[in-house]
Amino acid sequence: MSTRLSIAHAQKALADLKHATDRCRECPLGARATQAVCGEGRPRPAVMVVGEQPGDKEDRDGHPFVGPAGKLFDRALEELGWRREQLYVTNAVKHFKFELRGKRRLHKTPAQREAAACHHWLEDEIDLVRPHSFLALGATAARALLGRPVAVTRERGRWQEDPTGRPVLVTLHPSALLRGDPAQREDAWKAWLEDLRIALPRKA
Ligand code: URA
Numbered sequence: 001m002s003t004r005l006s007i008a009h010a011q012k013a014l015a016d017l018k019h020a021t022d023r024c025r026e027c028p029l030g031a032r033a034t035q036a037v038c039g040e041g042r043p044r045p046a047v048m049v050v051g052e053q054p055g056d057k058e059d060r061d062g063h064p065f066v067g068p069a070g071k072l073f074d075r076a077l078e079e080l081g082w083r084r085e086q087l088y089v090t091n092a093v094k095h096f097k098f099e100l101r102g103k104r105r106l107h108k109t110p111a112q113r114e115a116a117a118c119h120h121w122l123e124d125e126i127d128l129v130r131p132h133s134f135l136a137l138g139a140t141a142a143r144a145l146l147g148r149p150v151a152v153t154r155e156r157g158r159w160q161e162d163p164t165g166r167p168v169l170v171t172l173h174p175s176a177l178l179r180g181d182p183a184q185r186e187d188a189w190k191a192w193l194e195d196l197r198i199a200l201p202r203k204a
Pocket of ligand 1: 064
């Protein structure tokens with residue numbers, strides 16, 4: 001199959017996968033969320049970026065990383081000279097987990113059993129997208145990709161291999177920067193950019 005045909009084939013299969021993921025009720029999250037949010041971007045990318053789960057805005061809009069964390073990620077990409085369309089951006093867990101506080105839906109970290117139930121969707125996506133490497137944003141993504149619990153602050157910013165030999169670089173989730181101590185924000189931002197630069201080097 002030519003590259004163009006195989007990319008078109010992957011795009012069609014990814015659209016089918018989104019429909020199947022939308023119907024998933026293998027854990028309780030699917031029934032409460034508005035929709036499944038699958039990845040977006042280019043098949044066969046240099047890097048597949050994996051976050052935790054869609055947030056409130058992503059759940060409503062149906063696209064990954066379009067809320068505050070996504071805006072911060074876009075700012076970093078711009079600094080590094082990359083565009084989203086050159087990457088594939090997805091999440092380890094495809095449905096939004098939240099608790100209601102009045103009318104507000106507050107993010108809740110997915111339980112390991114929920115991430116585990118969702119894992120086959122991520123693997124299906126990886127099989128279709130076939131990235132060269134992975135950037136894991138935060139502990140849920142890192143665990144999903146490396147297959148073991150990961151201490152992000154200790155393991156960040158260096159290439160590792162997953163159990164099948166695929167290259168994975170772990171760093172903080174952008175929400176951690178948004179939540180972090182304002183006095184440390186500038187340093188945290190610079191350190192995060194340094195991690196991202198390893199996974200996303202400037203193109204010649
Ligand atoms: N946080 C994530 O991990 N993923 C999103 O898509 C949005 C926020």
